[in-house]
Amino acid sequence: MNLNFAFSEEQEELRKSIKRFLDDKSPISEVRRLMETSDGYEKSVWEQMGSQLGLQGLAIPEEFGGSGFSYVELLVVFEELGRSLACVPYFSTIALAANALLTTNDDAAKKEYLPKIASGESIATLALSEDSGRFDEESITLRGKNNGSGYTLNGSKCFVIDGHIADLILVAGRTDKGVTLFAVEKGATGLETIQLSTMDQTRKQARLTFSDTPARLIGDEGAAWPGLSKTLDLAAVALSAEQVGGAQVCLDTSVEYAKNRIQFGRPIGSFQAIKHKCADMLLQVESARSASYYGSWIAAEDSDELPVVACLAKAYCSEAFFHCAAENIQIHGGIGFTWEHDAHLYFKRAKSSELMLGDPSYHRELLAQRLGI
Amino acid sequence: MADDIESWLKKNWDPDLTVREWWEKLGLAGWSAPNLPIDSFGKGYSREETVHVQNAIAAHGALGAPGGLGLLLAAPTIAVHGTKDQKEEYIRDIVCGKKAWCQLFSEPGAGSDLAGLTTRAVLDGEEWVINGQKVWTSGGQIADLGMLLARSDPEVPKHQGITYFAIEMDQEGIEVRPLREMTGRAIFNEVFLTDAKIPKGNDIGGLGEGWKVANSTLSFERAGLGAGGGSQAGGLALPGTKALDLDKRAGDFLTGSVRGEPGPSMIAQTTGMLIELAKSNGKVNSPLVRQALAELHTLNEIARYTNLRQKALKVSGLDVPGIGNIAKLSMSDILRKTRDLGLELLGPRGTVHAYDKDARKVLDEVVPNAFATIITELSLFAQGPSIYGGTDEIQHNIIGERVLGLPKEPNNDKTMPFSSLPKNA
Ligand SMILES: Cc1cc2nc3c(=O)[nH]c(=O)nc-3n(C[C@H](O)[C@H](O)[C@H](O)COP(=O)(O)OP(=O)(O)OC[C@H]3O[C@@H](n4cnc5c(N)ncnc54)[C@H](O)[C@@H]3O)c2cc1C
Numbered sequence: 001m002n003l004n005f006a007f008s009e010e011q012e013e014l015r016k017s018i019k020r021f022l023d024d025k026s027p028i029s030e031v032r033r034l035m036e037t038s039d040g041y042e043k044s045v046w047e048q049m050g051s052q053l054g055l056q057g058l059a060i061p062e063e064f065g066g067s068g069f070s071y072v073e074l075l076v077v078f079e080e081l082g083r084s085l086a087c088v089p090y091f092s093t094i095a096l097a098a099n100a101l102l103t104t105n106d107d108a109a110k111k112e113y114l115p116k117i118a119s120g121e122s123i124a125t126l127a128l129s130e131d132s133g134r135f136d137e138e139s140i141t142l143r144g145k146n147n148g149s150g151y152t153l154n155g156s157k158c159f160v161i162d163g164h165i166a167d168l169i170l171v172a173g174r175t176d177k178g179v180t181l182f183a184v185e186k187g188a189t190g191l192e193t194i195q196l197s198t199m200d201q202t203r204k205q206a207r208l209t210f211s212d213t214p215a216r217l218i219g220d221e222g223a224a225w226p227g228l229s230k231t232l233d234l235a236a237v238a239l240s241a242e243q244v245g246g247a248q249v250c251l252d253t254s255v256e257y258a259k260n261r262i263q264f265g266r267p268i269g270s271f272q273a274i275k276h277k278c279a280d281m282l283l284q285v286e287s288a289r290s291a292s293y294y295g296s297w298i299a300a301e302d303s304d305e306l307p308v309v310a311c312l313a314k315a316y317c318s319e320a321f322f323h324c325a326a327e328n329i330q331i332h333g334g335i336g337f338t339w340e341h342d343a344h345l346y347f348k349r350a351k352s353s354e355l356m357l358g359d360p361s362y363h364r365e366l367l368a369q370r371l372g373i
Numbered sequence: 374m375a376d377d378i379e380s381w382l383k384k385n386w387d388p389d390l391t392v393r394e395w396w397e398k399l400g401l402a403g404w405s406a407p408n409l410p411i412d413s414f415g416k417g418y419s420r421e422e423t424v425h426v427q428n429a430i431a432a433h434g435a436l437g438a439p440g441g442l443g444l445l446l447a448a449p450t451i452a453v454h455g456t457k458d459q460k461e462e463y464i465r466d467i468v469c470g471k472k473a474w475c476q477l478f479s480e481p482g483a484g485s486d487l488a489g490l491t492t493r494a495v496l497d498g499e500e501w502v503i504n505g506q507k508v509w510t511s512g513g514q515i516a517d518l519g520m521l522l523a524r525s526d527p528e529v530p531k532h533q534g535i536t537y538f539a540i541e542m543d544q545e546g547i548e549v550r551p552l553r554e555m556t557g558r559a560i561f562n563e564v565f566l567t568d569a570k571i572p573k574g575n576d577i578g579g580l581g582e583g584w585k586v587a588n589s590t591l592s593f594e595r596a597g598l599g600a601g602g603g604s605q606a607g608g609l610a611l612p613g614t615k616a617l618d619l620d621k622r623a624g625d626f627l628t629g630s631v632r633g634e635p636g637p638s639m640i641a642q643t644t645g646m647l648i649e650l651a652k653s654n655g656k657v658n659s660p661l662v663r664q665a666l667a668e669l670h671t672l673n674e675i676a677r678y679t680n681l682r683q684k685a686l687k688v689s690g691l692d693v694p695g696i697g698n699i700a701k702l703s704m705s706d707i708l709r710k711t712r713d714l715g716l717e718l719l720g721p722r723g724t725v726h727a728y729d730k731d732a733r734k735v736l737d738e739v740v741p742n743a744f745a746t747i748i749t750e751l752s753l754f755a756q757g758p759s760i761y762g763g764t765d766e767i768q769h770n771i772i773g774e775r776v777l778g779l780p781k782e783p784n785n786d787k788t789m790p791f792s793s794l795p796k797n798a
Contacts, residue, residue: 131740133720158740159721194739196725197732199749205725207739262797263486265786273766326709329555329756333484333764334509337555337757344555344753351716351752352724359717361661 005293011076018080021053026086028342034087035201035345039165041087049088050120056090057118060098065115071234075241075296082245085202085345089123092162095238096231097124100170103227103234104181104219113168113183124168127157127208128228135232135358137179137225142210144173144180151175151217152190153182153210161356163206164195171215177222182215189213200352202345233310236357237295240317243353244285244292246346247317250324251281253343254331268331277327284320291316308370315363318354325350378404378429386435388624392470392610395623396439400468404430405438406448413452413460414468420596421684436623439470439612441512445597447474447520447539450590454537454578463518463539473613475516477507477540477564478587482797484509485767487522488531488584489786489796492566494523494538501525501538501571503546506563509761513549513562515615516542520590521571522583524791531791535583539575546570556753557728592697594762599676599700643711643751644669650718650744665714672707676700695776698768705759712755715748723749 007015025045034040050056059074060066074094081090098117101110116122132139142155153173163169169191171182184191190211198205219227255278258269268274291313298309325347329336336343354360385398399405400414408423409415418426430437438444448467451459466472483489492505503523513519519540526534542549546569551559578586610618610626618626648666651657657666679700683693693699716723722742726749727733733746759765773779786794 129721133722159724194735196740197727197736199724199726199753201728262482262795263484263489264784265486265489265794266784268485271766271782273769326756330759330765333760334479334561337760339553339555339557347555347756355716355719355721355724359720361659361717 005297007072007076011073014073015076015080017053018055018077021049022080022084022086026084026088028085028345031085031087031202031345038195038204040162040202040204041089041165046088046123047120049090050118054118056094056098056120059094060102060114060118064110065118067118070300071237071296072300074238075292078238078241079245079292082242082349083249085246085349087202089125089162089165091203091235091238091242092125092166093117093123095235096126096161097166097168097170099231099234100126100181100228101218103230104224106219109183109216109218117168122167123162123165124170125160125162125166126170126172126231127160127163128172128232129159130156131158133159135362137229140172140174140179142171142173144171144175144182144215146175146221151182151215153184153213153215156207156209158207159196159356160206160208162204163208164193164204169208170218171210172224172228173215175221179225179228180221181218181224181228183218184210184213184215188215198352200345200348202349203352230306232357233306234299236310236314236363237292237299237306239353239357240288240292240295240313243317243321243350244289246349246353247281247285247288247321247324250321250328250343250346250350251278251285254278254281254324254328257332274331277331281324281327284323288313288317288320308367311363311366311370314357315360315367318350318360318363322347322350322354378426379433382430382433382435386433388436388622388627390623391620392436392623392626393619395436396468396470396612396619399438400465400470405468405470406444409448409452409464409468412457413448413464415452419684419687421680434627436610436626439467440609441473441612442476442516442520443467443472443474443518443612446476446590446593447518449593450520450537450586451539451577453589454582454586459539459577467612470610470612470619471614472517473512473515473611473616474518474520475510475513475542475562475564476590477510477513477519477521478590479509480506481508485764486786487587488535489791489794490522490524490535491796492521492523493527494525494536494571496525496573499573501573501575503538503540503566503569503571505566507566508561508563509552510549510562510564511560511761513542513564514551514559515611515613517613517615518542519564520577522587525580525583527792528790529581530788531786531794532584533581534791535587536580537577537583537586538571539577540569540571544569555756556750591763595697595701595768598758598762599697599704643715643747644673646744646747647711647715647718650715650748653743654718656718662714662718665710665717669707669710669714672703672710676703676707695772698772698776701758701762702765702768705765708751708755708758712748712752715744716752719745719748723752725749726753 054067055077057066058069062068117124129135144151144153167186169184171184173180173182190213192209194207196205258274259267261268295309295313298305329343332343335341403416407416407418407426410417444467448464451463480490494501494503519542521538521540522535524534525536546567548565550563552561553559651662656662683696722745727736774781
């Protein structure tokens with residue numbers, strides 16, 4: 001395959017407009033305000049993202065209300081969101097829910113749900129992991145049952161990103177035929193939502209319990225795992241882009257501080273201990289960027305290399321981001337340990353995203369399996 | 374020695390005493406800080422022996438010695454550098470828990486380069502007048518007294534013009550403003566000194582001798598914060614007049630609830646906890662997890678062995694080279710590894726964390742996990758120890774330059790008058 005590893009002018013333009021939008025609507029002061037609220041997002045900003053910038057619909061095909069761009073454009077959005085820590089339910093709605101729908105063969109469901117997602121009207125998420133916190137096929141135990149007139153769900157889902165505000169919840173359940181995808185709408189009978197306080201307050205989670213909750217079957221009963229597995233791979237690539245954006249901020253902040261902070265009569269960046277830390281951060285940021293960008297091109301091409309690249313990128317970028325976030329605190333000394341400084345916001349985002357969708361050891365094991373090692 | 378403390382505890386511990394009464398007995402008997410010399414309310418014990426005493430107090434189910442920076446830093450510093458009167462006045466109140474201390478060292482412009490501090494001390498008749506700002510002052514809001522470093526002479530090179538004072542915190546010229554940490558708590562503070570007053574005789578160790586005295590404090594800090602320490606004695610009551618624990622019943626502090634932030638001793642115990650957690654969720658079967666657990670165990674044990682070796686060397690007047698720096702660096706390392714392994718074992722459960730009581734109640738109910746709270750707390754705190762008490766980078770520099778005798782980076786800040794050195798804007 002012939003990959004073009006550079007962004008086009010249009011893609012660069014897209015990045016600039018997203019940046020402008022986020023600088024305007026989501027400066028870090030706004031992130032801090034929203035992270036303390038229980039909803040954790042600003043509805044008007046979410047709607048503008050959809051209706052004015054068309055970000056939600058970017059990679060949704062035109063026939064389902066989107067603008068039909070590729071995963072490369074989407075990566076640009078995720079990278080900028082990761083940089084800004086913007087409190088928007090974009091990862092849950094787009095990386096998880098939209099992909100979960102797009103990877104099914106259920107055109108009716110796509111027609112019904114995707115246009116609302118694309119326009120910014122609807123927030124959606126994927127409820128896959130349970131109390132065990134696992135993301136593999138075997139871990140899915142929530143029961144789905146066909147009782148003649150339709151399906152009902154019984155069981156619980158945990159660590160569901162934005163589960164507290166989602167209008168549409170795509171639920172990975174298990175019927176007698178196997179893993180099956182269902183759609184449940186907000187306020188459905190028997191659905192109980194409890195918000196979980198998160199370490200990374202910029203990204204909220206919930207635990208959901210379903211008691212005889214009516215649900216709509218999406219795609220074919222018992223045939224959902226391949227689509228879900230692909231969704232997780234696509235989400236891992238999206239997350240890796242966020243991680244690159246966050247890691248870059250940590251590097252930039254560290255370098256800036258190292259140039260300006262004086263101890264022993266000279267900038268701390270003149271000490272090799274600090275200079276080498278910064279150099280090592282750059283190495284990791286650029287390596288992570290290569291992994292993530294490559295992943296997005298592979299996703300855009302719908303290449304069968306995706307499963308391999310997705311776990312490679314998730315494992316590497318998670319560790320790179322966390323490394324940079326922790327070093328950023330260390331380089332800042334006492335001020336880096338404060339609530340007031342933004343370093344901890346990136347640190348918490350880095351640690352949480354490292355553990356989300358499976359930690360680096362899990363992804364390296366997956367990688368080894370997928371490579372046939 | 375073992376018999377001494379145990380029989381003393383049998384005779385004296387009574388949970389119905391007030392904290393004040395109990396600490397007075399403990400302190401005056403020399404058991405609060407047996408590591409201090411005999412003329413300073415101690416027993417001249419080694420670190421190992423002191424740990425043994427702490428363990429004996431915990432095992433007996435008695436309330437441990439008053440914690441905090443008074444006992445950890447001020448008392449041993451004053452024991453070395455203070456006058457007879459200062460020992461009698463300050464150390465007595467520390468070992469009896471009557472007064473709490475804070476460490477007024479770091480400033481916005483002077484952290485690693487502590488000797489670059491700019492808080493001024495000017496003698497005016499019978500008192501010193503202090504002006505400047507301190508920062509990251511742990512426990513400043515509940516301290517009665519401060520160990521203050523201030524510049525008494527800016528016209529000599531920077532290490533020579535510093536004096537170490539004991540300063541009363543309750544006075545008009547001192548304002549303490551809490552600063553929130555990444556953990557969500559506010560343990561440290563900014564302290565503004567505006568014409569604050571210190572009586573003339575309150576310097577510790579002499580005029581212009583502050584750098585030397587501060588280095589004693591810093592070496593006690595490294596030793597106290599380093600890996601390989603013993604277990605925390607049972608219960609945690611706070612010393613001093615402001616924490617308002619002194620008139621409470623001593624026995625009420627033994628509930629075992631953790632208050633404040635995790636200390637070194639607790640961290641050594643967390644490896645056992647991680648093993649339990651890994652067993653409880655089956656991850657103990659993963660070879661990677663087994664490796665990581667065994668590694669953590671190794672690091673904790675080695676820290677303990679090093680202390681034992683140090684004790685043996687001490688008898689013949691020798692030291693493990695760089696022992697304090699090694700202990701402090703291994704603590705930072707153990708903490709980071711505990712953080713990462715702990716969170717990995719928790720998985721997504723490690724991404725939820727309660728910043729307040731209400732949220733904690735919900736998490737305990739909805740996603741109960743006996744280990745999660747302590748691990749996420751520790752994980753947020755884990756970034757502190759590699760910064761305070763001299764950063765990891767500074768510990769490495771000290772090992773390189775002072776222990777190994779490697780050449781220093783070229784710099785003229787030791788010889789130029791302080792007033793002509795570059796500073797932060
Ligand atoms: C939780 C906590 C509690 C604290 N409590 C207290 C307290 O009670 N009292 C008190 O006085 N202080 C306290 N401190 C302050 C602490 O001692 C300082 O933060 C520390 O000395 C570092 O100083 P700084 O923050 O100014 O960082 P800086 O000195 O500015 O350091 C910034 C970075 O530069 C590096 N650096 C600096 N110089 C060199 C060099 N020569 N070579 C290589 N690298 C270098 C550092 O390692 C660090 O990574 C506390 C700090 C924390 C985090």
